[in-house]
Amino acid sequence: xxxxxxxxxxxxxxxxxxxxxxxxxxxxxxxxxxxxxxxxxxxxxxxxxxxxxxxxxxxxxxxxxxxxxxxxxxxxxx
Numbered sequence: 532x533x534x535x536x537x538x539x540x541x542x543x544x545x546x547x548x549x550x551x552x553x554x555x556x557x558x559x560x561x562x563x564x565x566x567x568x569x570x571x572x573x574x575x576x577x578x579x580x581x582x583x584x585x586x587x588x589x590x591x592x593x594x595x596x597x598x599x600x601x602x603x604x605x606x607x608x609x
Contacts, residue, residue, distance in 0.1 A: 533567065533570050533571060534573070534578075535577075535578060535580060536577045536579045537580070538560070538579075538582055539580065539582065540582045540584070541581055541582060543588070544583075544586060544588055544589065547581055547586070550581045556579065557578075557579040557580060557581050558575070558578055558581070559580075559583055560581065560583070561583050561604070561605055566578075566580065583605070586605065589603045591606060592606055
């Protein structure tokens with residue numbers, strides 16, 4: 532169904548950065564909607580993926596010391 536060469540589950544942001552530096556052609560995947568649609572269409576056949584889906588440091592909403600609202604890129608509407 533999907534032509535994916537490999538998928539690596541990063542354990543931290545630093546781990547994801549190392550994986551992407553080691554394989555610059557790899558794609559970042561969080562939820563998969565955009566990337567998996569392209570894979571299914573054959574546009575990214577044989578791609579290698581680095582998943583950042585479960586990285587807690589990218590989730591959540593916080594108020595910074597400067598008073599700014601910081602929304603992590605993996606925060607959901609829930």
